[in-house]
Amino acid sequence: MVRGKTQMKRIENATSRQVTFSKRRNGLLKKAFELSVLCDAEVALIIFSSRGKLYEFASCSMQETIGRYQRHIRDVQPAKETSMEENMQNLKEETACLVKKIEIIEASKRRILGENLGSCSLEELQQLETQLEKSVTKIRARKNHVFNEQIKHFREKEKQLAAENARLTEKYEMLPKESIVANTEDASPSEDTISQISDVETDLFIGLPETRIKRLTNR
Structure with a gap:
């Protein structure tokens, strides 16, 4: 517990x-x-x-021990202050170094984009050109890789569709011919339907309304 x-x-x-x-x-x-x-x-x-x-x-002796303690404090205190000052100075130097690195990176980025090239020497321009050519080569290689992957994917898709088409064709060929003929006959119009269509067609009449009325009366 x-x-x-x-x-x-x-x-x-x-x-x-x-x-x-x-x-x-x-x-x-x-x-x-x-x-x-x-x-x-x-x-x-x-x-x-x-x-x-x-x-x-x-x-x-109490007095000697207290005096020793006070001397120790006097010796240690400046060392602590010096250490803090050194740390602050190191931090300032490190910050300044980081700022310079950031400025260099920003300048390089602008040059790659084609900006601020007036201050570049011939050697710097040649180095920049070489760097851009290497970058373009890597980009093209990556682009070709992506294209090849897409082509491979589409070919696999084509094979799957061809296999599915062959399976459906084989299945259709295995069906009995009688069922195919029956389905075809069912799809054609019946005699009653043809008769109704003929009746509708015989009802059509072109002429004046009076003539149409007389014709309907005679029927």
Whole structure:
């Protein structure tokens, strides 16, 4: 079972707080002494209680240890500032270098597009021409490759369509001739249909309306 971390906070009871301070202070002073003896370390420990009472331990002289600490801070601080200045300078130089590279790339791009060629020397123009010829060669090779792939695809499609056509033709030839003739006869008009068409055609009459009325009456 994993227990959650207990949040540390100030002891509210004054008596319990004083007892805890005494115990932990003594334990801390003991650890500082052991560290100095076992590891041959120069240790200085300063403790002020909540009432302002001082407790201290020093393996050597407290003043010498504090002076050594102050000298160390003075030596390290300029080194940190120098390091930051060097980093800033390196960043500025790197930024300037990147800006120059971008300008060179932009100028080369404009020249490839045929712009700003007035400042180019003969050698630069020859190099640009060679570069463009290589680019055109690569583009043409890629174009031919794409064309060949398309032709190959269309040929495969043609083979598939030819095979499908042959299959349908073979299937048609295997059908019985009687069914083909029957389908043809069913498709031709019947005698009743022809008679109806004839009746419709006989009803057609060209002439004056009076003549048409007389003809219909006689029928």
